[in-house]
Amino acid sequence: MPDLLRHPTGTRGKVHEITPANAGWGYVGFTLYRLEPGDVAEEATGETEVILVLVEGKATVQAAGQDWGEMGARMDVFEKTPPHCLYVPNGQSWRAVATTPCTLAVCKAPGRGGHPARRLGPEGIELTPRGKGTNTRHVNNIAMEGREVADSLLVTEVFTPAGHWSSYPSHRHDEDDFPRMTYLEETYYHRLNPAQGFGIQRVYTEDGALDQTMAVKNHDVVLVPKGHHPCGAPYGYEMYYLNVMAGPIRKWRFQNDPDHDWIAQRDA
Numbered sequence: 001m002p003d004l005l006r007h008p009t010g011t012r013g014k015v016h017e018i019t020p021a022n023a024g025w026g027y028v029g030f031t032l033y034r035l036e037p038g039d040v041a042e043e044a045t046g047e048t049e050v051i052l053v054l055v056e057g058k059a060t061v062q063a064a065g066q067d068w069g070e071m072g073a074r075m076d077v078f079e080k081t082p083p084h085c086l087y088v089p090n091g092q093s094w095r096a097v098a099t100t101p102c103t104l105a106v107c108k109a110p111g112r113g114g115h116p117a118r119r120l121g122p123e124g125i126e127l128t129p130r131g132k133g134t135n136t137r138h139v140n141n142i143a144m145e146g147r148e149v150a151d152s153l154l155v156t157e158v159f160t161p162a163g164h165w166s167s168y169p170s171h172r173h174d175e176d177d178f179p180r181m182t183y184l185e186e187t188y189y190h191r192l193n194p195a196q197g198f199g200i201q202r203v204y205t206e207d208g209a210l211d212q213t214m215a216v217k218n219h220d221v222v223l224v225p226k227g228h229h230p231c232g233a234p235y236g237y238e239m240y241y242l243n244v245m246a247g248p249i250r251k252w253r254f255q256n257d258p259d260h261d262w263i264a265q266r267d268a
């Protein structure tokens with residue numbers, strides 16, 4: 001099993017590059033750039049489709065033969081406003097030039113040329129509460145099922161208030177058995193507010209063969225190849241994460257851990 005907790009390799013430039021090869025799986029890729037004004041990030045999409053997420057800061061973007069102008073408005077991710085995002089199909093290229101300090105996420109999965117390049121936010125993305133009590137969190141759905149804007153990518157942002165849980169009650173989506181469940185690999189790109197904080201993420205299977213509980217810090221990425229994957233934010237520290245999911249079909253069907261499903265039943 002590859003290391004599930006990936007720390008950033010630096011503080012400027014390309015600081016994460018998760019690929020199917022280094023994650024030991026088949027679908028999801030995730031690259032993160034931290035740019036200063038004037039810094040350039042550019043890639044060819046190849047066989048993958050990508051969603052560029054301006055996590056914070058601004059950049060001018062050219063992609064798929066078009067000039068998309070200056071993108072980005074949220075200068076700090078914890079402003080929680082809807083992000084500016086751009087879908088770029090496979091077989092294209094993109095280039096971003098930072099105009100302010102900028103955190104640019106590149107969410108990747110196999111593309112089949114079924115969708116044109118287009119902006120995905122901020123229009124059409126609305127911060128939505130989910131859960132009850134200290135399980136309340138706030139979700140910006142960027143490209144989830146129901147928004148038919150990609151061939152295989154599912155992308156969402158989640159803000160977990162300090163002292164709350166999210167991706168909870170524990171759930172898994174690791175069997176290709178639609179409509180009961182879908183097989184979806186998943187990455188979590190984590191941020192903490194204040195930045196020196198930590199969060200907790202557990203990745204575990206019901207048989208115990210996989211059971212890792214990780215302290216996640218600002219800018220860490222966690223891989224979820226299978227199993228349940230709840231998160232907790234300690235008192236005093238708000239947590240953000242950006243999820244990328246993909247698998248053989250673009251549907252999100254999960255099952256709760258039977259031990260903890262009573263919480264979902266009670267809160268329904």
Ligand SMILES: O=C(O)C[C@@H](O)[C@H](O)C(=O)CO
Nearest residue numbers: 130137156158166167168243
């Ligand atoms: O509900 C949440 O808190 C977020 C999760 O649904 C997260 O997007 C995920 O685990 C998807 O499977």
